[in-house]
Amino acid sequence: MLDMKFIRENPEIVRQGLLNKNSADVVDEILSIDEERRALILKTDELKAKRNQASAQIPMMKKSGQDTAPVLAEMKSVSDQITQLDIQLREIEDKLEDILRHTPNIAHSSVPVGKTAEENVESRRWLPNGFNFQNDFKVLDHIELGKKLKILDFERGTKISGSGFPLYTAKGATLERALINYMLDYHLQHHGYSEVMPPILVNRKSMEGTGQIPKMEEDMYFIEKDGLYPIPTAEVPITNIHRDEILNEKDLPIKYVGYSPCFRREAGSYGKESKGFLRVHQFNKVEMVKFVKPETSFDELEKLVVDAEDILQALNVPYRILLLCTGDLSFSAAKCYDIETWSPAENRWLEASSCSNFEAFQARRANIRFRNEATKKPEFVHTLNGSGLATSRLMVSILENCQTPEGKIIVPKVLQKYTRFEIID
RNA sequence: GGAGAGAUGGCAGAGUGGUUGAAUGCGGCGGUCUUGAAAACCGUUAAGGAUGUAAGUCCUUCCGGGGUUCGAAUCCCUGUCUCUCCGCCA
Numbered sequence: 018m019l020d021m022k023f024i025r026e027n028p029e030i031v032r033q034g035l036l037n038k039n040s041a042d043v044v045d046e047i048l049s050i051d052e053e054r055r056a057l058i059l060k061t062d063e064l065k066a067k068r069n070q071a072s073a074q075i076p077m078m079k080k081s082g083q084d085t086a087p088v089l090a091e092m093k094s095v096s097d098q099i100t101q102l103d104i105q106l107r108e109i110e111d112k113l114e115d116i117l118r119h120t121p122n123i124a125h126s127s128v129p130v131g132k133t134a135e136e137n138v139e140s141r142r143w144l145p146n147g148f149n150f151q152n153d154f155k156v157l158d159h160i161e162l163g164k165k166l167k168i169l170d171f172e173r174g175t176k177i178s179g180s181g182f183p184l185y186t187a188k189g190a191t192l193e194r195a196l197i198n199y200m201l202d203y204h205l206q207h208h209g210y211s212e213v214m215p216p217i218l219v220n221r222k223s224m225e226g227t228g229q230i231p232k233m234e235e236d237m238y239f240i241e242k243d244g245l246y247p248i249p250t251a252e253v254p255i256t257n258i259h260r261d262e263i264l265n266e267k268d269l270p271i272k273y274v275g276y277s278p279c280f281r282r283e284a285g286s287y288g289k290e291s292k293g294f295l296r297v298h299q300f301n302k303v304e305m306v307k308f309v310k311p312e313t314s315f316d317e318l319e320k321l322v323v324d325a326e327d328i329l330q331a332l333n334v335p336y337r338i339l340l341l342c343t344g345d346l347s348f349s350a351a352k353c354y355d356i357e358t359w360s361p362a363e364n365r366w367l368e369a370s371s372c373s374n375f376e377a378f379q380a381r382r383a384n385i386r387f388r389n390e391a392t393k394k395p396e397f398v399h400t401l402n403g404s405g406l407a408t409s410r411l412m413v414s415i416l417e418n419c420q421t422p423e424g425k426i427i428v429p430k431v432l433q434k435y436t437r438f439e440i441i442d
Numbered sequence: 443g444g445a446g447a448g449a450u451g452g453c454a455g456a457g458u459g460g461u462u463g464a465a466u467g468c469g470g471c472g473g474u475c476u477u478g479a480a481a482a483c484c485g486u487u488a489a490g491g492a493u494g495u496a497a498g499u500c501c502u503u504c505c506g507g508g509g510u511u512c513g514a515a516u517c518c519c520u521g522u523c524u525c526u527c528c529g530c531c532a
Contacts, residue, residue: 058492062501069461069501072513076460085512092512263452263489393471395489 018117018381025051034123037130037343043116050113057109061102068095118231122378124343125315125352131342140354142337143330150361154422158362159413160293163189165424166441171293181283181298183409188441192428193301195435196408196415197276200303200328204405208324210274210305215254217277218245223257226383228349228375238280251277251304252402256379259308263395264387270309270317274405277302293413295367300409307401308385311377314399315352318374321403322354325370328406332429334414335359337366351376356406358414369410372403 024031024047032044071092078085124130129138163169168189174182185193204210224230224246229237238247248254255273264271279302294300305324309317322338329336339355346353350373357366377397380386386395419427426441433439 055492058501062492065501066499068513073461075512079460089512096512393487 018378019120019122020377020381021047021051021113021117024048031123034343035120037124038121038346039132039344040121043120047113047116047120050109050116054106054109054113057102057106061099061106064095064099064102068092068099071095118225118382121232121348122346122351122375124346124350125374125376127315128346128352129340129342130344132344133342134345136342137339137345137355138342140338140340142335143326144335145333148335150359152361156361156417157420157424158293158360159416161362162416162420162424162426163293166426168192168441169293179298181296183294183297183299188436188438191436191438192415192432192441193408193412195428195432196411197301197303198435199432200405201274201276203328203331204274204303204305204324207327208272208274208305210272213255213258213273213275215248215251215258215275215277217248217251217254217280218243219248219254219257220245223253223260226260227253227256227379228382229253232348235284236282238282247280248277249281250279250302250402250404251275252306255304255306256385256400256402257383259385259398260383262385264308264385264398266310266387266390269387269398270307270313273306275304275306277304279407294409295363295413297409300407302407303405305403305405308380308387308398309401310387311396311399314374314376314401317399317401318352318354318372321372321401322356325356325372325403325405329356329358329369329411331431332411332415334411334418334429336369347371347373349373349375349378351378356404358411359418360413361417363413367410367413369414370404370406372401374399374401 019031024044028044028048032042035042035044071088075085075088078088129136131137157165159169160171163171166188168185168187170184170186171180174180174184177184201212205212218240221230221244224237229246229249233249237249239245240247246253254277255275258273259271279300281298283296283298305321307317307321326336326338336356336358339357341350341353341355353371353373355368356370356372358369359365360367376399379400380397385398385400387398388394389396415429416426419429421427423442428436428439428441
C-alpha cells in the first residue's frame with residue numbers, strides 16, 4: 018500500500034509512477050476522498066470532545082444534586098449525530114482503503130521506464146568456462162531426457178493430479194532433493210540467512226499482507242472449507258512472520274531462507290509454455306526474505322541478487338540478470354531483477370529467480386515496523402525477497418546443460434555429495 | 443468432533459458502568475550514588491489519526507463486529523483465535 022501522506026504531498030510523482038506501471042491514474046479520486054474523509058473527522062472529533070466533557074461533568078453534577086436531565090437529553094442528540102457521522106466516515110474510509118489496496122507500488126527512480134518485458138534491460142550475464150551457445154550434438158530437451166532416463170514422469174503426474182503436477186522418480190527425485198538441500202545449506206553457510214520452514218497453507222490476511230490479494234486472487238488456489246490458501250511462494254508465510262510486530266532496530270537486517278512447495282493456478286495460460294516444467298501448478302522453491310532498514314534496502318537488493326547468482330555459478334549454469342522496466346514490475350515491487358538461466362533445447366533464457374525490493378509497500382499492508390533508535394518512533398521496515406532459486410526452471414537448465422552426447426546427465430560437482438551419484442544414465 | 447476456560451500496554455497481571463489510556467510488577471530509557479559496575483533510590487516509558495510552521499490541542503484504540511446507555515475494558519449478542527480435558531490421528 019502506498020502512504021496516504023506521500024500521495025497527498027507528491028500527487029504528481031504518484032501519478033507518473035502509476036502511468037509508468039501501466040496502471041490507472043487514481044490520484045485525483047484518492048485525493049478527493051481523502052479530503053472528504055478529513056472534513057468528516059474534523060466534525061466528529063468536535064462532537065466527541067463535547068460528549069467527553071459532558072461525561073466528566075455528569076457524575077459531579079449528580080454528586081452536588083444538580084438536575085442532569087437537560088444535559089442528558091442534549092447528549093443523547095449529540096450521540097445520535099456521532100453515530101450517523103461515524104457511519105459515513107466508515108464508508109469513506111472503506112472506499113479509500115479499497116482503492117489504496119488495489120493501487121500498485123510505484124517504481125524506484127533507478128528503474129528504466131518501459132511498457133513491456135521487451136524493454137527490460139540486461140544488466141549482466143555469466144557463462145561457464147568453455148560454454149558455447151551452439152552444441153556440436155543434438156541436445157535433448159528436459160522432457161525427452163526425463164523420459165529416457167526415467168527421472169521425470171509428466172504423464173503419471175497428470176494422472177494423479179492433472180497437468181502441471183510433475184512426478185519426479187528415482188534419481189530425478191533425489192536430484193531435486195539434493196538441489197533444495199544444497200541451496201539451503203549454501204545460503205546458511207555463506208550468506209548468513211536463518212532457516213525457516215513455514216506453513217504452506219495461509220489465511221487471507223497473510224495473502225493481503227504481501228499483496229497477492231486482491232489483485233492476483235484468480236491465480237491462487239483456495240480451500241473454501243477452511244478459508245486457507247496454498248501458498249504461491251514462501252514469500253507469503255515468511256514475510257508474514259513479522260506481521261503486526263515492532264522489531265528492534267539492532268536486529269535488522271533479518272534474513273530468512275526457507276524451502277516450500279509453491280502452488281499456482283496459472284489460470285488462462287494453458288497451451289502457451291505449458292509443456293514439461295516450463296509452467297507448472299506445483300513446484301519447489303527456496304526463498305530468501307529480508308527485513309531491512311529503509312536506507313539500506315537498495316543495497317540489500319543488490320546483495321540478494323548476488324546470493325542467488327552464487328548458487329548458479331557453483332552449479333555452473335549459464336544465466337543473465339535482467340533489470341525489469343516499470344511496466345513489467347509486479348504489483349508490490351519498487352525494483353526487481355529477474356535471473357534467467359539458459360535452456361539449450363528451448364534455445365532461450367528461462368526465468369529462475371526474481372529478486373525484488375518492495376520498500377515499505379508490503380510492510381505498510383502487513384504492519385511490520387521497527388523502532389528507530391534515534392527517534393524512538395516505530396517506522397515501517399523495507400521488505401525484499403528473492404528466489405534462491407526455483408527448482409523447476411533451474412532443473413530444465415541443469416538437465417539440458419549437463420547432458421552428454423549420449424543423453425546422460427553429469428551431476429554438477431557441488432550436488433554430488435547430496436545425491437551420492439555422479440551420473441544419471 | 444464433544445466439554446470447559448480465556449483474550450487488557452514490550453511482557454506478566456489487576457480492574458465489572460462515570461477523569462481508567464488503564465493499578466502493580468518485570469523489562470526499556472534518563473538521572474542520583476559509585477573509581478567502574480551491580481544494588482538501591484528518583485523520574486520516564488503505547489499506537490494510530492485530525493489540526494498547527496511549531497509548542498500544543500483534540501479524537502480513537504483494553505481480540506474483531508453489533509447492541510444497551512448521556513457515558514462501556516466493565517453489561518448483552520455475535521465472530522475469530524488461544525488454552526485445558528476427552529475422542530480420533532501421521
